[in-house]
Every structure is written in C-alpha cells, then in structure tokens.
Amino acid sequence: MISHLLSTKYLDLDEILEIFNNAKKFLEVLNRPTKKIPILKGKLILTVFFEPSTRTRTSFEIAGKTLGADVVNLSVSQSSAKKGETIKDTCLTLNAMKPDCIVLRHSVSKIPEYITNFTSAKIINAGDGSNEHPSQALLDAFTLMQHFGDLEDRKILILGDVLNSRVARSNIWLLKKLGAKVSLCGPSTLVREEFEKEWDVDVYWDLDKAISNVDAIIVLRIQLERAASAWIPSTREYSIFYGLNRERLIKNNNVIIMHPGPMNRGLEISSDIADGSNALIRDQVTNGVAIRMSIFYHLLARKADSIGII
Amino acid sequence: MNKILFRNVLAYFSDLSSRKVSFYIDKSGKVNFLDSYDISSFEEVVEGEDLVIMPLLTDVHTHMRVPGQEEKEDIVSGSKAAARGGFGQIFTMPNTNPVVDNAYLVDYLISNISKNSVIKIYPVGAVSRNQLGEELSPLLEMKNSGAIAFSDDGKPISTNILRKALIYVKTFDGIIIDHPEDIVLSGNGIIHEGKISRAYGINSIPYTSEEICVARDIALTREIRSRLHLAHLSTRHSLKYIEAAKEEGLNVTSEVTVNHLIFNCENIPIFDTRFKVKPPFRDEEDMNELFFALQKGLIDVVCTDHAPHTLEEKELDYSEAPFGTPGLETAFAALYTYFVMKNKCKLEDIIKWMVVNPSKIFSLPILELKNRSKANFFIFKRNKEFLVEPEMFFSKCKLSVFLDKTLFGFPLATFYNGNMVYKDKNFMKNIKHEV
Numbered sequence: 192m193i194s195h196l197l198s199t200k201y202l203d204l205d206e207i208l209e210i211f212n213n214a215k216k217f218l219e220v221l222n223r224p225t226k227k228i229p230i231l232k233g234k235l236i237l238t239v240f241f242e243p244s245t246r247t248r249t250s251f252e253i254a255g256k257t258l259g260a261d262v263v264n265l266s267v268s269q270s271s272a273k274k275g276e277t278i279k280d281t282c283l284t285l286n287a288m289k290p291d292c293i294v295l296r297h298s299v300s301k302i303p304e305y306i307t308n309f310t311s312a313k314i315i316n317a318g319d320g321s322n323e324h325p326s327q328a329l330l331d332a333f334t335l336m337q338h339f340g341d342l343e344d345r346k347i348l349i350l351g352d353v354l355n356s357r358v359a360r361s362n363i364w365l366l367k368k369l370g371a372k373v374s375l376c377g378p379s380t381l382v383r384e385e386f387e388k389e390w391d392v393d394v395y396w397d398l399d400k401a402i403s404n405v406d407a408i409i410v411l412r413i414q415l416e417r418a419a420s421a422w423i424p425s426t427r428e429y430s431i432f433y434g435l436n437r438e439r440l441i442k443n444n445n446v447i448i449m450h451p452g453p454m455n456r457g458l459e460i461s462s463d464i465a466d467g468s469n470a471l472i473r474d475q476v477t478n479g480v481a482i483r484m485s486i487f488y489h490l491l492a493r494k495a496d497s498i499g500i501i
Numbered sequence: 502m503n504k505i506l507f508r509n510v511l512a513y514f515s516d517l518s519s520r521k522v523s524f525y526i527d528k529s530g531k532v533n534f535l536d537s538y539d540i541s542s543f544e545e546v547v548e549g550e551d552l553v554i555m556p557l558l559t560d561v562h563t564h565m566r567v568p569g570q571e572e573k574e575d576i577v578s579g580s581k582a583a584a585r586g587g588f589g590q591i592f593t594m595p596n597t598n599p600v601v602d603n604a605y606l607v608d609y610l611i612s613n614i615s616k617n618s619v620i621k622i623y624p625v626g627a628v629s630r631n632q633l634g635e636e637l638s639p640l641l642e643m644k645n646s647g648a649i650a651f652s653d654d655g656k657p658i659s660t661n662i663l664r665k666a667l668i669y670v671k672t673f674d675g676i677i678i679d680h681p682e683d684i685v686l687s688g689n690g691i692i693h694e695g696k697i698s699r700a701y702g703i704n705s706i707p708y709t710s711e712e713i714c715v716a717r718d719i720a721l722t723r724e725i726r727s728r729l730h731l732a733h734l735s736t737r738h739s740l741k742y743i744e745a746a747k748e749e750g751l752n753v754t755s756e757v758t759v760n761h762l763i764f765n766c767e768n769i770p771i772f773d774t775r776f777k778v779k780p781p782f783r784d785e786e787d788m789n790e791l792f793f794a795l796q797k798g799l800i801d802v803v804c805t806d807h808a809p810h811t812l813e814e815k816e817l818d819y820s821e822a823p824f825g826t827p828g829l830e831t832a833f834a835a836l837y838t839y840f841v842m843k844n845k846c847k848l849e850d851i852i853k854w855m856v857v858n859p860s861k862i863f864s865l866p867i868l869e870l871k872n873r874s875k876a877n878f879f880i881f882k883r884n885k886e887f888l889v890e891p892e893m894f895f896s897k898c899k900l901s902v903f904l905d906k907t908l909f910g911f912p913l914a915t916f917y918n919g920n921m922v923y924k925d926k927n928f929m930k931n932i933k934h935e936v
Contacts, residue, residue: 278818299820300701301772321702360702389696 192493195314196486197304199325199365206489207368211333214478214485220257221480230492231260237285238294239265240317246452246476247317247327251294254483260291260491278302279309286310291491295319313490321355327451328361330482332369334475335407338447343370348401350435351411351459354381354422358451359411363390376401377411377433380422398433402440407447410435410460426458436461440469447471504528505932506535506543510880512554515857515867517849522554526876530919534872545931551883556852556869557589557620557917558833558879559859561678562654562732562756562804564825565591565622567613568606569598574809574897580618581895582807582829584922587879587912589868590621591807591829595632596655602627602638607646619922623649623865628666628677634659640669649863652678654732657714660721667727676728676863681714681739682780691820693766693781701771704820706781708736715739719746722753730862731755733806735780737790743799754862756802757791759832760902763839764788774815774822775900778806795854796846801862803854805832809898827898831889835903837881837910868917875919879912887911 193201202210220228236255238248248264255262267281278297285293292313295303300320307314318324332342339345347366353359353375366373374393375382387394395401402408413429423429434457440446448460448470456462465472506525513519524534525543540546560583566574574582583591593610595601601610601624610624626648630636632655640651651666652658658666658679666677690706692698698705715731719742722729731743734757746753760778765788769776776782794800808825815822833851840846860867868877886907891899913928914921924934 277816279816299818300703302818305772305818354699355702357702360700383699385696385699389699 194490195303195307196325196490197307197314197316198323199328199361199368202325202365202368204368207329207332207365210329210482210485210489211336213488214333214481217484217488218478218481220484221477226257227259228257229259231255231258231487234260234291234491235289236260236262236292236294236487237265237288237290237312238262238317239267239285240296241267242296242298242318244296244317246479247296248294250476250479251315251317251326251483254480254487257480258484258487260487278306282306282309286312292487315486315490318357320357321360322357323361324357325361325365326479326483326486327358328365329486330475330479331358331362331409331449331451332365333482334449334471334478335447336369337474337478338471339406341370342366345371345407346374346405347371348374348376348405348408349411350376350398350401350408351433352381352413352422353377353386353411354383355414356411358409362409363392367391374401374405378423378429398439402443402446405443405446407449408435410448410450412451412453413455413459415455430458434459434461435464437463440464445469449475451475504543505929506538506540506546507554508538508546508548510548510552510554512870512878513556513848513852515556515852515869517852517857519849522870524870524872526916526919530875530916532870532872532874532876545929547880547929549882551885552880553848553883554870554878554880555587555848556856556867557877557915558587558855559865560588560591560805560807560829560832560855561730561802561859561863562758563591563593563807563829564596564809565593566597566809567593567610568601572811572897576613576617576622578895578897579807579829580614580620580622581923582827584619584915584917585895585912586830587833587881587915588620588829589877589915589917590623590865592623592625592649594625594652594654595627596653600627600632601625602630602632604639604642604646607643607648611647619920620917623647625649625654625678626651628653628658629662632656634662637662637665637669640666640675641673644673644675650676650678650730652680652732654678654680656680656684657682660717663718664721664725667721667725667729671725671727674728676730678730678732679714679718680732681711681718681734683710683713686710686713691777691781692771693783695766695784697766697771708738708783711736711780712738712742715742719743719751719753722746722751723749726752728752729754733758733761733780733804734791734800735761735783735787737787740790740794740799743794747799754801755799756804757795757800758804758806759828759835760806760826762788762792762795762803763835764902769902772819774817774819775826775902775904777819777822777824778808778826779824792845796850801854801858803832803836803851805829807896809896810900811898812900815898815900826900826902827894827896828901830894830896831901831903831908833912834887834908834910838908842909876916877918879915879923881910881912883909885909885911885913
C-alpha cells in the first residue's frame with residue numbers, strides 16, 4: 192500500500208479499485224442532506240499551493256472537511272527560493288506544525304516526492320510542474336468507469352498539450368493500468384512522436400483521424416500562462432486544427448467528453464460540446480470531491496475492513 | 502625535505518613508456534636515479550609491487566572561483582584539491598565576479614597564485630568584456646600578463662565576437678576556448694531532452710543546443726584558420742563536425758569531462774543536484790560514443806570542469822540549484838576505476854589525454870619524473886581502494902558525484918616542483934607533509 196500519493200505509477204490495481212469503491216460510498220455521503228462524517232476527526236490537513244489553484248484546492252478542502260478533518264490552506268504566491276528559503280526548510284517548518292497530511296502543488300516536477308524526505312506527514316501531490324496530477328487522473332478514470340463499467344480495451348484519446356500536462360501523464364499511466372487503449376493527439380510540438388514508443392500509446396497529429404472510433408476524449412486545457420503558447424503558432428491556428436467542435440464529432444455521436452478545467456471555450460473546446468449531453472465535465476467535479484475523500488481515507492484512516500462507519 | 506628512496510617502482514613517462522626505476526629525492530627536491538643504494542642512508546624507503554608513478558596531470562578546465570566567489574573555492578583550497586587529485590597544472594576559467602577580462606585581473610590572479618597555490622595555475626582570460634559578447638577584451642595585454650587562453654566559459658562566445666577573436670589571436674598564435682551551447686535552445690532546460698525529460702515533463706536541453714554551436718565554431722575556424730578548443734562536449738552529434746574538421750586539417754581540438762564519460766541521464770539519480778551540470782548528462786549512447794571518440798583521437802583531452810558551489814546553493818531544489826560539480830580530486834581515480842581496471846583503456850591512454858595532449862595543444866611543460874630535475878609526479882597503489890567521503894576533499898565543495906562510492910587509484914602522494922604537495926596520512930609515515 193502506498194504511504195503517499197505522488198504518482199499514478201506507484202498505484203497497483205487493487206489499490207486503485209479500492210479507492211474507486213470507497214469513492215462510490217463517499218459520493219453517497221455528498222448527496223446526503225448533512226454532508227459530514229467524522230472519519231478524520233482530529234486530523235490536520237495542510238493544503239500548500241505554490242501555484243494558484245481554485246478548483247483543486249477547494250475540492251481537497253471540501254473532501255477533508257466532509258470527513259471531519261481540520262483543513263488549513265496556505266497559499267504561497269512566490270516560490271520558497273525567491274523568498275530566500277529552500278523548499279526543504281519550508282517543509283521542515285510545516286512538518287513542525289504536526290500535520291497528518293500535506294496536499295502540495297508546486298511548479299517543479301518531483302518536488303512532492305523530494306519533500307517526503309523531510310516530513311512525517313502523508314504527502315499528496317496536487318500537481319507538480321508538468322509531471323503528474325494523480326488525484327485528477329483518479330477522478331477522470333473513476334468518472335469513465337462510472338460511465339463504462341470497466342475500461343478494458345476502451346479507447347481513450349487525450350487531446351491537446353500533452354508535453355506540458357501533468358494531467359495527461361498521470362492519466363496515461365493510470366488508464367493503461369486499467370486496460371484502456373490510450374491515444375494522444377495534438378500539434379507535433381506538444382505531442383512528440385517519441386511518446387508513441389516511450390509510453391506505448393498511439394500518437395496522432397490529425398484530429399479527424401484520431402477521434403474516429405474512440406470511446407472518450409479527455410480534452411486538455413491550452414495553458415496560455417505557460418510555455419505551451421510558445422509551442423503553437425497561434426491560438427487561432429490551434430482552434431482550427433485541434434479545437435473540439437460539433438462538426439468534428441458528427442461521425443462519433445456516442446463519444447464521452449471530459450475536461451479537467453478550467454476550459455478555454457472556443458479554443459480547445461466549443462461551448463456546445465462542453466455543455467452538450469456527451470460531456471461529463473460536471474460529473475468530474477463532483478467525483479473529484481469523492482475521490483479526494485477516498486484518497487484521504489486511504490492514506491489517513493484506512494483499516495483492513497471497508498468503510499463501516501458510513 | 503628528508504631524503505626519500507623510491508625503490509623498484511613502476512614509472513610511466515610521457516613518451517608512453519614505462520619501466521621499473523629506483524631514485525631518491527634529495528633535500529632540494531631533485532630526483533636522482535640510482536643503480537645501487539644503501540637503504541640505511543634514507544629516512545624513508547618507498548617500495549612495492551603495486552606502486553605506480555605517473556606524470557602530473559593537466560586540467561585545462563577548472564573554476565577556482567577567484568576573484569569574487571571565494572566562498573565556493575579559492576586558490577589555496579582549489580590548488581590543494583588539484584594536488585590531491587594528481588594534477589600539476591590547471592587552467593582557471595574567467596567567469597568570476599568580476600570577470601577576468603583585463604590585464605590587471607590577470608596580474609592579480611598570477612600574484613595570488615604565486616603566493617597561495619601549491620601547483621601551477623594558469624588564468625584563462627575572458628574573450629569579451631564582462632563576458633557580454635559585445636566587445637573584445639584586451640586579449641594581447643592579458644596574454645602578456647600570463648593568460649594561457651581566452652574563453653567566455655559559462656556561456657558561448659557570441660558569433661561576431663568569436664569571429665573577431667579568432668582573427669585577432671592569430672597574430673600571436675592564441676587559442677580560443679568556446680563553451681558550445683545555443684542558449685536560446687537551452688532556454689530554462691535543466692536536464693537532457695530525452696526519455697526522462699518527457700516522462701516527467703522537465704524543462705530540457707536538446708542535443709542540438711550543443712551541435713549547432715559546434716558547427717558554427719568550426720565554420721568560423723575554417724574561414725579564419727585560427728586555433729579553437731571546444732569545451733566539455735556531451736553529445737555524439739557534435740563528433741561528426743569534429744571529425745570533418747580534423748579531416749580538413751583545421752586546428753580544432755576538444756575536451757570531454759571525466760563525468761560525461763561515466764554518467765548518463767539514466768544512471769544518475771534524477772533530482773540530485775550534485776548531478777546538475779552543463780552540458781547535462783546525455784544518454785548512454787552519447788556517453789559511449791564520447792569514449793570511442795577519445796580512443797580514436799577525435800577528442801583530445803579529458804578535463805574535470807571542476808565547478809564547485811556552496812552547500813547552501815546546492816541544497817536548493819533542482820530547478821534553482823546552480824549547474825556544476827567538483828571533480829579535481831576524483832578525476833584520475835574515477836578514470837582508473839571505471840576504465841583502466843575494467844580494461845577499457847590503459848594508463849598510457851590517460852597520460853595521452855591528461856598529460857601529453859593538453860601540453861601539446863597549449864604549449865605547456867610536461868611535468869614528469871626526470872633525472873636531476875625537481876620531482877614532478879604522483880604515486881598511487883593499484884589495488885588500494887578508498888571510500889569517497891566528504892572529509893577527504895580539500896575543495897570547499899564536497900558534494901562529489903562519487904560520494905559513498907569505492908574508487909581505486911587515488912594518489913598517495915603528489916610532488917610538484919620538488920615539493921610534496923599532497924600526502925595520504927598513511928603513506929610514508931616518517932616523512933612530514935611539508936606544504
């Protein structure tokens with residue numbers, strides 16, 4: 192069993208399914224009139240975000256509070272190094288406050304893994320650089336499983352800025368573990384041909400070819416604030432060739448559409464698709480809370496038996 | 502110095518010969534070869550089947566961090582580190598604070614070195630003023646003050662300045678050392694662009710960042726027919742240009758670091774800042790090709806690119822920590838352990854790469870065992886292993902990439918210009934280490 196949630200690479204299938212099974216039960220809790228169970232009463236969770244985030248942090252906060260934990264949010268606008276403090280020192284300081292769990296987002300890949308050396312708290316990676324965002328991948332896979340039953344041989348397309356996407360990496364490792372066939376599509380600067388061999392996925396640069404016969408499409412956000420913008424000539428050109436719209440999907444009416452948000456409507460996805468009947472984007476948000484409750488439970492309160500307390 | 506007898510010790514020479522020799526070092530530090538001797542007249546006798554005497558090594562690429570960054574290294578600590586590693590002469594690069602871009606600073610360095618160094622250190626002057634790549638530095642004046650060569654190391658020389666510099670130094674047969682890197686392509690990359698950078702989404706430095714610059718440098722050397730030395734090559738793709746340049750008879754030489762012959766991006770811990778170097782460690786094929794290129798004579802010199810930093814800087818996270826790692830103390834032992842002991846090359850090859858070729862290229866003296874000359878050599882024991890620990894380093898930077906590894910071939914004593922400039926604490930018990 193994992194002691195931190197750093198990467199979807201380190202999860203084994205039984206553990207993933209256990210997280211999903213418990214998330215189903217937590218989803219029921221979220222639908223109750225009184226949304227509070229005391230499983231994590233007395234536990235202290237810190238969310239430490241070195242990069243701005245609203246939805247991920249709020250989702251973790253709601254998940255922790257619903258389970259009865261005390262959740263303290265720390266927003267660190269500048270990097271610790273710019274403030275003259277190393278990330279190691281920041282973590283040693285936070286650790287001295289005796290948290291049970293630290294939910295960390297940082298702009299540098301692998302920092303959550305690095306800080307496990309300096310803290311006794313359980314670490315949850317809430318996004319590290321362009322590396323991974325495992326809780327997002329878990330909620331994506333959970334949403335797909337909810338819809339399809341299982342993912343064995345399901346064809347999932349990840350569309351967009353794979354190069355700079357932590358969501359894509361975590362999803363690729365996880366979906367493949369669950370038996371799905373993963374393909375990637377985007378401009379060749381963002382979907383490198385080397386991915387095909389190195390990650391054992393199919394690579395497409397032609398969206399029309401890529402979307403034929405897929406069961407689901409995970410649309411990635413074009414991260415205008417990141418370097419992604421330098422890898423494409425213009426957002427206009429991107430939306431013409433890689434934007435997901437009704438005309439493109441005309442031959443594939445049953446495909447499921449997902450997006451980790453926030454969406455750039457009209458750029459990577461048109462509004463009618465984002466709000467259409469095939470989109471599971473709102474389900475992803477609700478499932479996100481349940482999955483994060485399940486992750487907290489898994490790391491902080493799990494016993495051999497199932498969730499008897501609910 | 503007390504009289505020391507070396508009896509029947511295997512000595513290697515710069516003509517790549519080797520033979521058993523007996524000699525003593527007299528009180529003035531001179532070597533005297535002997536046919537017969539009376540042991541009782543010596544304070545210390547050194548003998549043993551496994552003992553090997555080597556010419557002193559030359560490192561054409563180090564950073565002594567003087568002036569201005571003495572917290573990282575200074576002439577005392579850096580020269581002792583060099584002596585501990587078996588080096589007798591080293592170059593120190595000019596990317597200091599202030600940049601060594603004028604004769605006054607070259608003079609300052611030379612006087613500092615003459616007071617504080619236990620070995621010979623040659624300053625390299627900056628090619629452009631403040632290394633900005635805009636105006637030529639006073640190269641001739643610096644040369645007359647003692648600059649051995651010119652480089653904007655730490656970054657590439659701008660194209661226009663490199664062309665001018667190559668033309669200018671022709672008149673005095675000067676050598677330009679370039680750090681081949683297209684800094685626009687490198688961007689904010691911190692590791693080699695390849696499988697690992699793609700797997701973890703880490704900003705990376707492609708092969709072409711070096712290759713493009715090597716091609717540019719060679720094109721300019723072809724045009725001007727001047728002398729160019731390419732620093733710290735890292736990719737197999739650069740070698741094609743070097744091969745073509747050598748075939749054309751251009752005066753282009755190059756170097757590779759010891760570390761780039763041993764490490765690649767897949768055999769190092771990814772986020773250990775000791776391994777954060779520029780150029781980054783490339784892949785296994787590059788590493789192997791660099792070694793073949795050395796053996797074929799395409800690459801001429803092995804250097805360390807000894808680049809010490811403070812512990813505090815190296816403790817920053819990987820993206821923030823500076824590039825560079827120390828190497829003077831471990832260079833020979835690492836080459837001996839990883840290559841000679843594994844029969845991938847001979848000691849004579851190391852002499853070629855670290856003694857003969859650097860001296861040929863930069864017109865330096867060869868420092869080796871010679872009758873009736875001041876003692877210049879280091880001695881090591883073939884099968885003696887050492888655990889690399891921070892305490893063994895004279896360099897201020899103890900964050901070696903070889904920490905906790907066992908290496909063979911560490912010098913037991915180093916003699917430079919008749920002085921014993923390094924001695925292992927367990928070697929020659931009766932002789933005090935006098936430097």
